[in-house]
Structures are given as structure tokens and as C-alpha cells.
Amino acid sequence: MTDAKIRLRTLVEDNVSSVQMMSERLGVEMEEVVSLLNEMIGEGSIEGQVTPDGLRFYRSKVRVSEAPRVPVKDEGPAFLKYNTRPGRIMAILGFIAVIAGLGVSFIASESQSVFMLNVSMLLLLVGTIIMILGAYQVGRRPAPM
Numbered sequence: 001m002t003d004a005k006i007r008l009r010t011l012v013e014d015n016v017s018s019v020q021m022m023s024e025r026l027g028v029e030m031e032e033v034v035s036l037l038n039e040m041i042g043e044g045s046i047e048g049q050v051t052p053d054g055l056r057f058y059r060s061k062v063r064v065s066e067a068p069r070v071p072v073k074d075e076g077p078a079f080l081k082y083n084t085r086p087g088r089i090m091a092i093l094g095f096i097a098v099i100a101g102l103g104v105s106f107i108a109s110e111s112q113s114v115f116m117l118n119v120s121m122l123l124l125l126v127g128t129i130i131m132i133l134g135a136y137q138v139g140r141r142p143a144p145m
Contacts, residue, residue: 004026004028004036005036005039005040005045007025007026008022008026008033008036008037008040009040009045009046011025011026012037012046012048012057012059015059017056017057017058017059018055018056019033019034019037019050019054019055019056019057020055022057030054031054034050034054037050037057038050046059047059047060047061048060079141079142080141082141082142084137084138086137087134087135087136087137087138087139087140088134088138089134090130090131090133090134090137091130091131091134091135091137091138092134093130093134094126094127094128094129094130094131094132094133094134095127095131096127097123097124097126097127097130097131098123098124098127098128098131099127100123100127101120101121101122101123101124101125101126101127102120102124103120104116104119104120104123105117105120105121105124107120108120
């Protein structure tokens with residue numbers, strides 16, 4: 001076997017499948033690498049096939065790693081961890097205050113009480129402000145540094 005074939009065989013054994021990488025490491029053209037691979041397949045020194053476009057070589061016998069699989073815990077970047085619970089609670093409380101203000105407004109319209117109408121408008125105003133502050137708190141995620 002020639003030196004190029006020996007080096008090509010070691011590249012195949014090192015799981016290099018790109019014909020372009022093989023040609024760069026051997027210092028020859030891609031067409032020559034494909035012809036060398038086809039020769040070696042014909043001789044039986046390597047087992048596999050070259051893709052029809054001539055860009056990859058796939059071995060027929062691939063070794064599977066004996067190492068046990070380790071589960072990966074991807075928790076995402078640290079800046080995405082942000083507690084939105086206080087903001088959600090504020091927004092829900094504001095929404096409840098708005099609903100209460102609408103209820104008091106309905107009662108005030110039935111009883112024709114100016115005081116109850118003022119209380120309902122105050123409840124609507126405070127509830128809306130609290131709901132907006134809660135939504136702001138939820139959306140106020142710190143930017144990455």
C-alpha cells in the first residue's frame with residue numbers, strides 16, 4: 001500500500017467522513033481521494049461507501065461508544081431565570097380590584113349613590129394601576145451582561 005492509502009485508512013479509522021477534510025489532510029485533490037477510497041473498497045482494506053456526490057465516505061461498520069449516556073440538564077442561561085410570581089400576583093390583584101370596581105359601579109348605578117360611584121371609580125383606577133404595575137414587574141427581566 002502506498003503512503004497516501006495508509007494515511008487515508010487512518011483517517012477513515014479516526015471517523016473522518018468528509019472527503020474535503022481528507023483531501024486537505026492528505027494534500028491531494030478531492031477526486032483523487034474518491035478514487036483512492038473506491039480502490040481501497042475494491043481491495044477490501046476498508047468497508048463502506050462513497051456518497052454519489054463524492055463529498056462523504058460512510059463506513060459500513062461503525063463502532064458504538066461503550067460509555068454510558070449521561071443525561072444533560074439544560075436549564076438555559078442564568079439571565080433567563082427570573083421570578084415572575086410577585087408580578088403575576090400583583091396583576092391578578094389589580095384585575096380583581098377592577099372587577100370589584102365594576103361590581104360596585106353596577107350597585108352604585110342601581111342605588112343612585114354618588115359616594116358609591118366615587119368608590120367604584122377609585123377602585124377601577126387603583127385596580128388598573130396595580131394591574132399595570134404587575135404586568136410591568138413580569139416584563140422587567142434583567143438584560144444579559
